[in-house]
Amino acid sequence: xxxxxxxxxxxxxxxxxxxxxxxxxxxxxxxxxxxxxxxxxxxxxxxxxxxxxxxxxxxxxxxxxxxxxxxxxxxxxxxxxxxxxxxxxxxxxxxxxxxxxxxxxxxxxxxxxxxxxxxxxxxxxxxxxxxxxxxxxxxxxxxxxxxxxxxxxx
Amino acid sequence: xxxxxxxxxxxxxxxxxxxxxxxxxxxxxxxxxxxxxxxxxxxxxxxxxxxxxxxxxxxxxxxxxxxxxxxxxxxxxxxxxxxxxxxxxxxxxxxxxxxxxxxxxxxxxxxxxxxxxxxxxxxxxxxxxxxxxxxxxxxxxxxxxxxxxxxxxxxxxxxxxxxxxxxxxxxxxxxxxxxxxxxxxxxxxxxxxxxxxxxxxxxxxxxxxxxxxxxxxxxxxxxxxxxxxxxxxxxxxxxxxxxxxxxxxxxxxxxxxxxxxxxxxxxxxxxxxxxxxxxxxxxxxxxxxxxxxxxxxxxxxxxxxxxxxxxxxxxxxxxxxxxxxxxxxxxxxxxxxxxxxxxxxxxxxxxxxxxxxxxxxxxxxxxxxxxxxxxxxxxxxxxxxxxxxxxxxxxxxxxxxxxxxxxxxxxxxxxxxxxxxxxxxxxxxxxxxxxxxxxxxxxxxxxxxxxxxxxxxxxxxxxxxxxxxxxxxxxxxxxxxxxxxxxxxxxxxxxxxxxxxxxxxxxxxxxxxxxxxxxxxxxxxxxxxxxxxxxxxxxxxxxxxxxxxxxxxxxxxxxxxxxxxxxxxxxxxxxxxxxxxxxxxxxxxxxxxxxxxxxxxxxxxxxxxxxxxxxxxxxxxxxxxxxxxxxxxxxxxxxxxxxxxxxxxxxxxxxxxxxxxxxxxxxxxxxxxxxxxxxxxxxxxxxxxxxxxxxxxxxxxxxxxxxxxxxxxxxxxxxxxxxxxxxxxxxxxxxxxxxxxxxxxxxxxxxxxxxxxxxxxxxxxxxxxxxxxxxxxxxxxxxxxxxxxxxxxxxxxxx
Numbered sequence: 001x002x003x004x005x006x007x008x009x010x011x012x013x014x015x016x017x018x019x020x021x022x023x024x025x026x027x028x029x030x031x032x033x034x035x036x037x038x039x040x041x042x043x044x045x046x047x048x049x050x051x052x053x054x055x056x057x058x059x060x061x062x063x064x065x066x067x068x069x070x071x072x073x074x075x076x077x078x079x080x081x082x083x084x085x086x087x088x089x090x091x092x093x094x095x096x097x098x099x100x101x102x103x104x105x106x107x108x109x110x111x112x113x114x115x116x117x118x119x120x121x122x123x124x125x126x127x128x129x130x131x132x133x134x135x136x137x138x139x140x141x142x143x144x145x146x147x148x149x150x151x152x153x154x
Numbered sequence: 155x156x157x158x159x160x161x162x163x164x165x166x167x168x169x170x171x172x173x174x175x176x177x178x179x180x181x182x183x184x185x186x187x188x189x190x191x192x193x194x195x196x197x198x199x200x201x202x203x204x205x206x207x208x209x210x211x212x213x214x215x216x217x218x219x220x221x222x223x224x225x226x227x228x229x230x231x232x233x234x235x236x237x238x239x240x241x242x243x244x245x246x247x248x249x250x251x252x253x254x255x256x257x258x259x260x261x262x263x264x265x266x267x268x269x270x271x272x273x274x275x276x277x278x279x280x281x282x283x284x285x286x287x288x289x290x291x292x293x294x295x296x297x298x299x300x301x302x303x304x305x306x307x308x309x310x311x312x313x314x315x316x317x318x319x320x321x322x323x324x325x326x327x328x329x330x331x332x333x334x335x336x337x338x339x340x341x342x343x344x345x346x347x348x349x350x351x352x353x354x355x356x357x358x359x360x361x362x363x364x365x366x367x368x369x370x371x372x373x374x375x376x377x378x379x380x381x382x383x384x385x386x387x388x389x390x391x392x393x394x395x396x397x398x399x400x401x402x403x404x405x406x407x408x409x410x411x412x413x414x415x416x417x418x419x420x421x422x423x424x425x426x427x428x429x430x431x432x433x434x435x436x437x438x439x440x441x442x443x444x445x446x447x448x449x450x451x452x453x454x455x456x457x458x459x460x461x462x463x464x465x466x467x468x469x470x471x472x473x474x475x476x477x478x479x480x481x482x483x484x485x486x487x488x489x490x491x492x493x494x495x496x497x498x499x500x501x502x503x504x505x506x507x508x509x510x511x512x513x514x515x516x517x518x519x520x521x522x523x524x525x526x527x528x529x530x531x532x533x534x535x536x537x538x539x540x541x542x543x544x545x546x547x548x549x550x551x552x553x554x555x556x557x558x559x560x561x562x563x564x565x566x567x568x569x570x571x572x573x574x575x576x577x578x579x580x581x582x583x584x585x586x587x588x589x590x591x592x593x594x595x596x597x598x599x600x601x602x603x604x605x606x607x608x609x610x611x612x613x614x615x616x617x618x619x620x621x622x623x624x625x626x627x628x629x630x631x632x633x634x635x636x637x638x639x640x641x642x643x644x645x646x647x648x649x650x651x652x653x654x655x656x657x658x659x660x661x662x663x664x665x666x667x668x669x670x671x672x673x674x675x676x677x678x679x680x681x682x683x684x685x686x687x688x689x690x691x692x693x694x695x696x697x698x699x700x701x702x703x704x705x706x707x708x709x710x711x712x713x714x715x716x717x718x719x720x721x722x723x724x725x726x727x728x729x730x731x732x733x734x735x736x737x738x739x740x741x742x743x744x745x746x747x748x749x750x751x752x753x754x755x756x757x758x759x760x761x762x763x764x765x766x767x768x769x770x771x772x773x774x775x776x777x778x779x780x781x782x783x784x785x786x787x788x789x790x791x792x793x794x795x796x797x798x799x800x801x802x803x804x805x806x807x808x809x810x811x812x813x814x815x816x817x818x819x820x821x822x823x824x825x826x827x828x829x830x831x832x833x834x835x836x837x838x839x840x841x842x843x844x845x846x847x848x849x850x851x852x853x854x855x856x857x858x859x860x861x862x863x864x865x866x867x868x869x870x871x872x873x874x875x876x877x878x879x880x881x882x883x884x885x886x887x888x889x890x891x892x893x894x895x896x897x898x899x900x901x902x903x904x905x906x907x908x909x910x911x912x913x914x915x916x917x918x919x920x921x922x923x924x925x926x927x928x929x930x931x932x933x934x935x936x937x938x939x940x941x942x943x944x945x946x947x948x949x950x951x952x953x
Contacts, residue, residue, distance in 0.1 A: 024832070029910035034830040034918060040836045047843045064246040083941075086934045094925055108923040112909025127909045129741075129919040136919070143937035144840075150944050152847055 017045040025137055030125065035133035039140025046145055055153055082146040089138025096131040099151045108132070161212040166739055169205045169240065170230065170283060170293075173198060173276030180269040186274030192619075195268045199247035199275060206240040206279075215356045225349040231285030234656030239282035239417075239424050242501045246416040247275045249505070249623035254408045257621035258514055261406065267307060271412070274300035281424065281859060285355040289335040291329065294389075297421060298325040301413050305405040317401035320723070320791045321772055324398045335381030335536060342372050362431040362663045377779065379433050383441060385496050390422025392479060393449040394719040396472040403464040407512030410464060413506035414471055415512065423478045426495055430482055431663040439569070441486045446480025451587035457594040458701070459708035462521045463511045463601070467504065470547065473591060476498045480584070481562050482661065486572075488565035491672060493601070494657040499634060503543040503555060506627035507598065512542045513616045514601070514625070522611075522927040523597070528606035532613035537602040539628040546631050548595030549588060550691060556632040557674040559588065563683040592694030597701055609619070631692035641675035655767025753794065754870055758877040765880060770878060775885040784824050791817035794885060808845040812838060829914040888931050 023031035049058050052079040058078065100109035112127040176198040184191045210233050218228040227840065251271065258264055277300055280293030297938035300323075306318030344352035348369055351357040358365045369375040386392075391399040399419070403410055413419070428441065450473050457469035471896035481492025513536050514529065515521045530537040544552035566580040637647035655672035662670065676683035697704070715721040741752050780788070801807035815838035859867075897903060897922075898913045910916040918926050 027526060028912060028915045029919075030912055032832045032914075034829070034912070034915040036918070037829075037836050040833070041841050044836065044840045044843055047847065049844065052846050063426065068486050068684045079941075083937075086937060090931065090934055091931060096929065097923070108927070110909075110919075110923070125909055129910070129923075131915075132923060133915075133917050136926060136930050139934050143933045146937040147940045148844065148847075152939055 009141050010048050014045045014048060017041060017048075021045070025133065026130075028133055029127045029129060035136030036140055039137045040144070042137075042141050043144040043148065047148055050148065050152055055144030055149065079146055079149050082142045082149065084142070086139045086146070089135045089140075089142055091135075092138060093132050095133030096128070096135060100128075157630070159212045160214040161209045161216055161230075163216040165205045165208055166216045166232060166283060167218070169209075169244070170276060170280045172202060172205075173272045173279065177269040177272035177276065178533050179455040179486075180272065181265050181900070184265040184268070188262075189255070189259070191268050192251055192258070192266065195272055196248050196251035196255070198272060199244055199251050199521065199536070201246035202275070202279065203241070203248055203262070206244050209718075210237060211282065214385065220286075220289070225352055226288045227286050227350070227353070228284075228289050229286035229354055229356065230283040233426050233660040234653070234658070235424065235660040236282045238653075238657045239420060239496060240279055242416045242420065242497075243278040244276055246412060246501060246505050246627075247271075249626060250408045250412040252386050252507055253411075253512070253620050253623040254406075256617040256659070257516060258361075258406065261307075263307060267406070269897070270300050270303040270307075271409070274304060274413065274418075277718070281421050287340060287353045287355065289290075290355070291333050291336060294332070294385075294421060294425075295326060297418050298322060298329060298389075299404075301325075301409075301418050304409045304413065307401045307409065307589050308404065311404070311487065313401075314404040314912070316553075317398075317404040320727075321342075321398040321402050323727070324388050324395050328385045328395065331381045331384025331388075333910065335378050335385065336377050338374050342368050342374055342378075342459065345372075357766070358429075358432050360664060363665070365432050365782045366435065375433075375435075376437060377606055379437060379441065379557060380703050381428060382433070383445070386422035386425045386479075388422070388446060389425070390419050390475045391449075391453075391472040392445055392476060393452050393472075394722075396449060396453055396469075397578050397719045399472050399722055400460075400465050400468040402419070403462070403468050405666045407464070407508060407515060408874075410772070411505050411508030411512065414468060415508050416501040419471060419475055422500065422754065423475055423482065423493065423497060426479060426482045427661045430490065430661045431667075432484055434663065437521070439489075443480050443566075445582045446476045446478070446483055447587065449476030450480060451476075451557075451583055451590070454587050454590035455708060455741075456712075458590055458597070458704055459712060460594070461523055463514060463523055463526070463598065464508075464597060465850060466523065467507055467511055469917075470591070470594060471500075471504055472490075472585065474504065477559070477562055479566065481558075484565040484569055486565055486568055486569060487658075487662070487670070488561050490658050490661045491654075492558055492561040492565055494557075494661060495561060495654050497671075499546065499554040499558050499631070502627050502631035502634065503546040503553075505602070506539055506543040506624045506631060507547065509624035509627070509896025510536055510543070510618070513620055516620070517616055518610060518613045523601070525610060527604045527605055527610070528602070530607070530614060533615070534624065534642075535615070539624045540599060540602055542628045542632045542635075544595045544599040546635060548691075548694075549596075549687065550592075550675055551687070552635050552639045553630045555749055556635070556687070560683050560687060561674075563686040564681070566688070567682040581686060585690055588686075588690040589694045589697065592690055593698060593701060594702070596694070596698055612634070638674050638676055641673060642678065646673055650681055692741070702880045751867075751870060758870075758873045761877050762873075765884065770884055772883055784821065787817050787820050787824065791821070804849055808849065812842050815841075829912065 007116040023037060025038035026033075028034035028038070046058070060095065097108040100111075101107060110127065110129045110132070112125055112129075115121075115124045115126060118124055176195070180191065180195070183194050212232050214232060216230045216232075220226050220228045251268075254267070254271070258267060261267070274297060277293050277296035281297060284290040284293050289476050302318050302322040305321050306314050307316040339358075340352050343358060343365060344365065346361070347354070348356055366375065369378055376494035388395040399414060402414055404415070430438075453469045453471075453473035453476060457466050457473060460469055472494070478493050480495045481489050481496060483489060484492070514526065514534065517533070518529065520528060522527065541552065546555040549555045549559040561586060563581065566584045570577040570580050604821055605699070633647070634650065637650055640646065641651075651674075655670060658672050659667040659670050677687075712718055742749070791814050794810050794817060797810035798807055798814065801810050804942060815834065819831045819834040819838060820826075822834055898917065905911060907920075908921070
């Protein structure tokens with residue numbers, strides 16, 4: 001699969017996909033996008049790397065990680081990072097839900113703030129829901145990549 | 155007569171919930187106390203008993219909200235009947251748990267045993283006090299569940315498992331009948347009561363006559379009556395559901411004594427007593443008296459055929475429950491008196507007898523009737539207990555069972571004299587059944603007399619913990635019996651009469667319950683009932699010398715398969731096993747495509763037949779009403795779908811499938827749903843990429859399928875397509891006048907409250923954020939399960 005064309009295209013496209021994913025995540029509250037879509041898109045970028053460069057490339061060449069595997073199928077140490085990602089994601093979503101309780105609101109109550117006079121942006125809406133969305137994003141990325149890496153290595 | 159003080163809420167709630175809490179603590183307690191956990195459990199039971207006792211003299215209900223939206227509450231009602239069952243459950247519980255301390259000495263699984271016994275006691279107290287149909291049902295089934303654990307205590311033996319499964323199948327399925335009856339009852343009562351009262355038994359009792367009229371008006375009286383009686387009959391082991399009770403004797407003896415004499419089997423008669431004021435009528439009398447007297451006679455005959463002392467007691471229990479059911483069945487006041495009084499009497503003598511049987515089995519090492527005799531020499535106190543209890547069971551004056559049986563005879567005679575004709579069968583059958591009762595009771599008593607058979611080794615004296623509980627029970631039974639003698643001379647036991655009178659009042663319709671009095675005494679002159687008793691004892695005594703021949707004769711009859719109810723049960727259960735053995739490989743053969751075939755076929759069949767049954771018509775065709783651009787996109791999608799089905803290789807299959815997916819995404823774009831389109835695009839891309847990942851591992855070409863298979867699959871897919879098509883047409887046909895979009899597109903809602911302009915995202919992270927949270931948990935769980943599955947496979951666990 002890894003022809004020169006495919007490699008070159010992947011190299012160019014992956015950063016674009018990632019930036020797009022981040023953009024989708026951030027703009028999600030007002031424009032099409034959101035945690036789930038951004039998560040799936042990020043996963044697509046990683047999946048592309050896996051297909052074109054192989055399963056080991058990502059962790060060894062890009063992230064310089066070498067780990068002793070616990071299990072044969074998890075010889076890709078990065079799976080642990082993925083697990084951490086969805087764990088953190090779930091925690092983030094839960095905390096985002098719990099914080100409003102401290103302020104006397106319901107579980108998962110959301111609010112937003114408007115920031116004025118910012119450079120470049122001018123006026124910016126910051127929704128507290130972004131934290132929850134970020135949790136969704138982490139869960140989707142972590143879980144899908146776990147499945148992808150584990151099943152892919154089979 | 156009617157006490158008016160309200161019950162204390164805290165006490166009533168504690169009675170029901172303390173045993174459960176205590177059961178949860180048993181594993182911890184057992185670690186500290188070991189064998190002495192029995193005394194911990196007995197202390198809990200004693201606490202419950204004193205709580206029940208503290209509510210004596212109160213009357214009323216305690217309500218705790220539970221499922222408000224459905225009008226279901228945890229409603230507890232304290233009256234004579236619930237106090238009686240509450241006293242039995244907790245009081246006999248104290249004795250049984252104490253006895254267990256001695257009996258369970260060398261037995262396995264003690265923590266489980268005590269926890270299950272406590273949980274059982276809690277459920278039984280719940281049944282006794284619950285006054286909400288749903289709460290009653292929940293506790294009712296909890297008793298079945300905990301008794302399942304208790305009957306199957308020796309979980310390694312086949313007999314024990316068979317017995318546990320049998321009792322569970324019969325009592326739980328009976329409970330489901332009862333639930334349907336409850337729901338019908340609720341439907342009818344909801345017509346006349348407020349929502350909050352529609353499940354309330356207290357309300358029904360207070361408006362007993364009106365409820366019955368309403369039931370009749372709705373044409374549901376007989377169905378409700380039938381369904382409730384099925385529930386009660388399975389629980390109380392009435393013919394033909396009596397078959398689970400003898401098998402349940404596989405349980406440790408204390409369990410038999412507790413569940414099968416004093417409590418669980420009483421739940422059925424309790425239910426009948428509870429609903430008697432509401433349902434009592436001509437149909438009620440016919441159904442229950444026939445059922446009760448049949449059970450009484452059949453079970454008494456079977457008890458004579460029993461070869462094991464516990465089996466004898468089990469059949470005798472079924473027989474006496476039949477007596478109680480028949481008693482409650484008679485419309486006359488005497489019927490209510492029979493039921494109310496015999497519940498108490500039976501619990502006293504039968505629990506004592508079970509404990510005696512436990513002592514015999516434990517100390518003599520056998521339960522075979524043939525191998526026992528002359529136990530009086532070694533077990534004098536036990537013999538005395540057995541004498542009081544079994545003479546009570548036989549209905550010999552002046553022991554306690556005599557008086558309640560006398561009420562039954564009187565009720566039967568009055569019913570017969572009143573109705574005439576076939577009703578004369580009532581007293582005849584009652585006497586006939588009682589003769590057998592007399593026979594087996596005396597047979598049990600004779601275990602202690604006569605000569606000791608060879609082969610019976612020296613019988614040890616039981617420990618005190620095993621002797622005191624039956625002694626207390628037999629003393630109570632004796633006192634009740636003596637009360638009749640003293641009452642004959644004008645000195646009745648007033649507190650006892652008062653208590654039974656209250657029980658009696660609670661099984662009567664409210665109009666009749668005012669100022670009832672209860673009293674019992676020896677017959678002072680020749681009455682029909684006294685003659686019937688005399689006939690019973692006379693014939694019984696005359697027939698006793700032929701006991702052996704009767705025993706053999708009945709056993710020969712039972713060798714004929716179709717005469718045994720068990721034969722039908724085994725046939726049904728093992729037949730069902732065979733059937734499922736044959737069906738399972740067809741439905742679940744481990745191939746994904748088979749599962750898909752069955753699932754799709756079932757869903758289509760159910761949905762389509764549902765539409766047909768509901769008589770849904772497909773809306774008229776009103777033209778497509780689509781823009782040319784949309785039409786084109788959908789056309790390409792259809793082409794893609796066709797191409798998928800005829801694709802020659804995996805690669806082309808995946809690519810054509812993607813065409814379909816992307817066309818759907820474009821459709822979303824054109825239909826003003828950018829968020830959906832984006833999601834569809836991204837997911838479609840990801841699945842394409844993943845397909846590419848696995849593609850080179852798969853064979854390049856599909857295998858060839860047989861023609862018949864192709865035709866079958868083709869028809870199935872057409873059916874699924876048709877189902878979906880019809881469903882979409884039907885569901886989109888009517889739209890609500892106030893679509894929910896109006897709420898979400900309102901900027902005042904989305905922008906002002908949630909600070910977002912993207913409705914979809916605002917819904918996902920704000921309005922329905924809890925749903926989203928659940929969904930991401932599912933995603934995370936899926937990942938974890940993939941990890942687990944792979945890890946298990948690598949450790950060699952392929953199954």
